[in-house]
Amino acid sequence: xxIQICIGSSCHLKDSRELIELFQKxxxxxxxxxxxxxxxxxxxxxxxxxxxxxxxxxxxxxxITKENFYKNFYEKVIKRV
Amino acid sequence: xxxxxxxxxxxxxKVLREVARKAWNDTLYDKxxxxxxxxxxxxxxxTRCCIYKERAIVEERMKLAMGGNPNNPNxxxxxxxxxxxCPVAGYEITDVCRGCLAHRCQDACKKDAIYFDHNQKAxxxxxxxxxxxxxxxxxxxxxxxxxKRPCEKACKVKAISMSETKAAQIDNSKCIACGACVYQCPFxxxxxxxxxxxxxxxxxxxxxxxxxKVYAVVAPSISSQFIHxxxxxxxxxxxxxxxxxxxxxxxGADMVAYKESKELTEKGFLTSSCCPAFVMYIxxxxxxxxxxxxxxxxxxxxxxxxxxxxxxxxxVIFIGPCTAKKAEFLQEEQKKYIDSVLTFExxxxxxxxxxxxxxxxxxxxxxxxxYYGRIFARSGGLSDAVKQALKEQGxxxxxxxxVVCNGIEQCKMALLKVGKVDIGNFIEGMACVxxxxxxxxxxxxxxxxxxxxxxxxxxxxxxxxxxxxxMIKNINN
Numbered sequence: 412x413x414i415q416i417c418i419g420s421s422c423h424l425k426d427s428r429e430l431i432e433l434f435q436k437x438x439x440x441x442x443x444x445x446x447x448x449x450x451x452x453x454x455x456x457x458x459x460x461x462x463x464x465x466x467x468x469x470x471x472x473x474x475i476t477k478e479n480f481y482k483n484f485y486e487k488v489i490k491r492v
Numbered sequence: 493x494x495x496x497x498x499x500x501x502x503x504x505x506k507v508l509r510e511v512a513r514k515a516w517n518d519t520l521y522d523k524x525x526x527x528x529x530x531x532x533x534x535x536x537x538x539t540r541c542c543i544y545k546e547r548a549i550v551e552e553r554m555k556l557a558m559g560g561n562p563n564n565p566n567x568x569x570x571x572x573x574x575x576x577x578c579p580v581a582g583y584e585i586t587d588v589c590r591g592c593l594a595h596r597c598q599d600a601c602k603k604d605a606i607y608f609d610h611n612q613k614a615x616x617x618x619x620x621x622x623x624x625x626x627x628x629x630x631x632x633x634x635x636x637x638x639x640k641r642p643c644e645k646a647c648k649v650k651a652i653s654m655s656e657t658k659a660a661q662i663d664n665s666k667c668i669a670c671g672a673c674v675y676q677c678p679f680x681x682x683x684x685x686x687x688x689x690x691x692x693x694x695x696x697x698x699x700x701x702x703x704x705k706v707y708a709v710v711a712p713s714i715s716s717q718f719i720h721x722x723x724x725x726x727x728x729x730x731x732x733x734x735x736x737x738x739x740x741x742x743x744g745a746d747m748v749a750y751k752e753s754k755e756l757t758e759k760g761f762l763t764s765s766c767c768p769a770f771v772m773y774i775x776x777x778x779x780x781x782x783x784x785x786x787x788x789x790x791x792x793x794x795x796x797x798x799x800x801x802x803x804x805x806x807x808v809i810f811i812g813p814c815t816a817k818k819a820e821f822l823q824e825e826q827k828k829y830i831d832s833v834l835t836f837e838x839x840x841x842x843x844x845x846x847x848x849x850x851x852x853x854x855x856x857x858x859x860x861x862x863y864y865g866r867i868f869a870r871s872g873g874l875s876d877a878v879k880q881a882l883k884e885q886g887x888x889x890x891x892x893x894x895v896v897c898n899g900i901e902q903c904k905m906a907l908l909k910v911g912k913v914d915i916g917n918f919i920e921g922m923a924c925v926x927x928x929x930x931x932x933x934x935x936x937x938x939x940x941x942x943x944x945x946x947x948x949x950x951x952x953x954x955x956x957x958x959x960x961x962x963m964i965k966n967i968n969n
Contacts, residue, residue, distance in 0.1 A: 454737035
């Protein structure tokens with residue numbers, strides 16, 4: 412699975428750096444290193460979202476925050492891989 | 493509202509703006525011949541002998557605005573008919589000479605070139621004079637002036653001379669494309685080739701960024717430009733032009749600082765790789781030192797390379813203060829990453845070609861890099877960043893001895909000493925005085941520019957180089 416995280420200015424200011432660390436940590440804890448690849452993007456065109464723009468495979472761009480991270484990680488990653 | 497330092501820049505800008513305006517509408521080739529009349533409406537001439545010469549010069553500027561002479565590999569070109577053939581007298585004794593008794597000028601002259609007439613007034617024997625300027629320094633009245641051409645005076649690498657027709661000519665084997673002559677020629681007779689048509693074409697063919705995405709990589713010196721608008725408004729303006737998004741070249745600088753500091757500890761001695769004119773200077777005038785040039789890409793190419801890894805079909809356009817960047821992106825190694833280059837002057841022309849009032853736009857954000865990446869824009873910033881990068885990588889025991897060369901003359905002094913005297917272990921070379929903020933493609937050059945860069949640096953969301961680049965390191969593209 413490919414997870415593309417926005418590291419452009421707008422998402423950067425919404426702390427996409429911390430979100431990437433959360434993704435890395437969760438991928439490791441769930442032993443998904445070989446199944447999931449984290450990728451970057453400099454803009455996904457959804458700068459007005461509340462959270463950081465993240466796309467799981469070729470799906471829609473989701474707005475991910477620290478608060479909704481675990482729910483999304485469970486539904487969009489763990490359940491699918 | 494002052495947009496430029498000089499009328500020369502303003503004229504160049506008007507030509508770029510009109511060419512761009514017609515290129516956006518696909519009417520350039522139909523309306524080409526209208527442009528000289530739009531810019532020089534007449535009936536009275538304003539800068540030259542007649543409006544016909546003024547218009548002929550505008551036509552030459554249009555050629556450069558449209559990419560210049562394809563047979564000339566240099567991105568800097570002389571507009572022969574615009575060259576006013578300034579006198580090339582060199583040092584001359586002026587009427588201010590009082591015919592004094594001391595004759596300090598004669599004493600200062602090591603070549604015995606000064607002689608006196610029956611009024612005790614000094615004269616220079618041009619067959620003996622070597623233009624050293626000692627007499628001028630010695631005269632207590634300041635009566636000896638240097639009538640060197642401004643272009644020659646500006647060119648510290650001595651690439652400019654006078655052709656048989658008395659127009660300026662550029663020796664491409666020496667020219668480093670720094671643009672000093674472009675900025676200094678009072679008649680605007682030397683100009684950098686423009687790639688605005690190339691950029692407009694890339695934007696149009698992207699079909700609103702659907703076929704591929706067009707990224708702008710903006711140099712941190714932008715913080716000292718467009719001073720009447722907020723930076724966020726300039727970013728909105730760039731997107732309005734049709735760019736998909738804007739990324740800081742300073743993030744590339746953070747990446748370079750990290751790698752360059754490591755390379756320095758391995759090699760023990762390095763010359764910096766971020767100023768393309770400095771790198772070109774070493775290649776052309778100090779070929780024996782080429783092995784010492786850092787193997788890193790320039791910050792712009794480094795970030796462009798990364799953007800292309802995240803988005804392989806993307807087009808990346810660098811926007812900065814630099815004419816030498818135009819020479820850099822034409823090289824094979826860089827071409828892969830950077831698709832075109834604009835200067836701030838050209839960006840202003842593009843805004844106005846679309847009648848974009850950037851002052852009325854809302855503020856977008858630009859925040860990718862750390863303080864250290866951003867201060868690359870001014871002299872000394874790169875050395876500060878390398879020092880910080882050593883510290884952050886636990887390599888602080890390596891003693892960094894930076895040699896900060898502010899302007900190509902200081903670069904030359906340092907390079908001449910390499911291998912002969914111990915000057916330090918890291919040569920930070922910036923061809924323009926002040927660093928990138930002194931670049932020839934800047935709209936304005938002011939004393940406060942350095943403060944603007946430092947202020948912009950302090951505003952960065954990321955406070956360390958490691959945190960700025962951690963996102964990139966933690967992602968496996």
